[in-house]
Amino acid sequence: MIEDIKTLPLYINGHFINTKKTFKNISPVTGQVLCEVSEAGMDEVDQAVRSARHAVDHAWGKYHPSQRADLLDEIADGIEKRFEEFVQAEVADTGRPIYLARTLDVPRGIANFRTFASILRAGVSESVDSLIGDGSRLLNYTVRKPLGVVAVISPWNLPLLLLTWKIAPALAAGNALVCKPSEETPSSAALLAQVIEQTSLPKGAFNLLHGFGNHSAGAFLTQHPDIDAVSFTGESKTGSHIMAAVAGGVKEVSFELGGKNAAVVFEDADFDQAVAGIVKSAFYNSGQVCMCTERVYVHRTIFDRFVQALKQQTEALIVDLPDTENVDLGPLVSYKHRDKVTSYFELARQEGATVITGGGIPVFGDDRDKAAFVQPTIWTGLPDHARCVTEEVFGPVCHIAPFDTEEEVLVRVNDSKYGLACSIWTENVSRVHRLTPQIHTGIVWVNTWYSRDLRTPFGGTRLSGLGREGGQYSIDSYSEITNVCIKYS
Ligand code: NAD
Secondary structure: OOOOEEEEEEEEEEEEOOOOOEEEEEOOOOOEEEEEOOOHHHHHHHHHHHHHHHHHHHOOHOOOOHHHHHHHHHHHHHHHOHHHHHHHHHHHHHOHHHHHHHHHHHHHHHHHHHHHHHHHOOOOOOOEEEEEEOEEEEEEEEEEEEEEEEEEEEOOOOOHHHHHHHHHHOOOOOOOOOOOOEOOOOOOHHHHHHHHHHHHHHOOOOOOOOOOOOOOHHHHOOOOOOOEEEEEOOOHHHHHHHHHHHOOOOOEEEEEOOOEEEEEOOOOOOOOHHHHHHHHHHHHHOOOOOOEEEEEEEHHHHHHHHHHHHHHHOOOEEEEOOOOOOOOEEEOHHHHHHHHHHHHHHHHHHHHHEEEEOOOOOOOOOOOHOOOOOEEEEEEOOOOOOHHHOOOOOOOOEEEEEOOHHHHHHHHHHHHEEOOOOEEEEEOHHHHHHHHHOOOEEEEEEOOOOOOOOOOOOOOOOOOOOOEHHHHHHHHHOEEEEEEEEEEE
């Protein structure tokens, strides 16, 4: 919880504003209220959009890229100075293990700003010189301008990481932002507003609203006529609502959406590395990462041994409170989300799954029973069309199935309405090159999972998203690109 703050304010045009209407931020560890949160209504959304418009037209949008780079570094410095406060805010809101906040969330929040600062400093210049029929020449070059006012809407699973993954490049490209983090996890965004307020970023270039989605701040923002683009991470069905909301104005959208990611373990894989990799990819952050593996296909010749090894390692995972030493899984983000995950536990039984391990709520016999825990869970025996094998659960669960041939498993991997990520575990390089172009996902990992260089493209196909973010791909997606063509002789 943020020290000394009982109600988290909005941040509009450089001012912290408390609203009459508030909602409660509930701890998934204790069930207690962490703080009240100011809720933006239509008026606040309108004020935020107007202040962003002014900033992009008259201030921030006119800054030179090198000045923007300096500002991004200032924000990174500010987060670094308050590192531990950000860690505590992430842990309080999400219940995640404290080591994760220290090694992933907060360092990545800082790295997001640093990465786009260095990309701005490196600069890109593209020019094409051509000869035309009359003997004269054409010099073409591209100019990047901000899109304008960008609405940034983010989910609860990696609150600071995902919010700053959008804020940093969108600011880098000169846009002014109106951000709405998830109602489940407002605290690190509130701290970020405090950090930004201390920098020299012009007023209005960053605005923060809190509130819900439908019929609330999220929807009011995406329906506002004066936004130029929406950058959204969250569920696929929310993405489609947002797309409908902006269709009339033909606004730019960038979507990072849901997944039902597969992993394929071939008979020639490094067995131990593959088992450890699948355990990590299924249960990291209690399965609440969009790239987590929920479908595992293992070659039949090693299937039984693999299931046993996976079961053994899964049962050795430590499920406990966020600050417990060596903890692997904390509680889920909320009691509501636990209800969703446990409804799949029930559905798996109805669909005929064999539960290899887990499948319920752990019982500690003490105060820990108040937290939103579930057991890491492995199923097998379900047909490929079962809902538990096709729908995103977004919890610590995976289904494991045998396969016989490369051709067969390729069809099964691609047989999904999603297309975010896939991991392949094999020592056969030819197979890797043969398979990867045929897998319909935006990311394919080979003998690893969730390894990221922030300069590389990230995004999904099908219901998993629209557009690519990362490095120059992000800058391009947050920029209006104009081609200038000069005739000369
Ligand atoms: P969600 O779609 O319920 O909510 C995300 C955000 O959208 C929240 O801030 C919410 O208030 C807002 N929102 C909801 N309805 C809205 C509407 N009609 N208009 C405008 N805003 C609205 O998602 P969630 O439950 O917070 O997050 C989990 C989902 O996010 C999972 O599906 C996960 O796979 C996905 N995700 C994807 C990626 C990726 O990079 N592809 C990363 C993280 C999470």
